[in-house]
Amino acid sequence: MSRQRSHDIPMQRTAISLKALFLEGTTMFSEYRDLISRLKTSDPNFAEMFDRHDELDRQIADMESGVSPHSHHEIEVLKKEKLHLKDRVYTILRQAQ
Template structure:
């Protein structure tokens, strides 16, 4: 995710607790979705769709933080 911000992501994960929480939640959701889609964890389409929406919102938030930090 966001390879152009790789160094900044590493820095923010250490320096910004809010960013780190969002980033970790995004990764957790990604893994949950993969497990559900693979049938490892039982789920219906609605549950997967809801997690994907939350993941997308987190990604948008992370991107905004990254853009602000890059412009600073």
């Protein structure tokens, strides 16, 4: 009978997405909660960026936890894209105030 080592068991996804943080009210953009809600319904481009950030968060978490195959370079590329989206979201929020 073989015994599974703990590092052979995929970790559960623990990354918290921008969307999840927003919904829980703990996002660093919490001061923009109402504005985010309005922009997500009135600006398809903003909603797409917000959702893409969330999707990248999930992909990165899966890669880092071993759920999906990856290379270090692939993770870094996704993290850079995610950071770029976060910056764009923040810029839009500041401009729309």
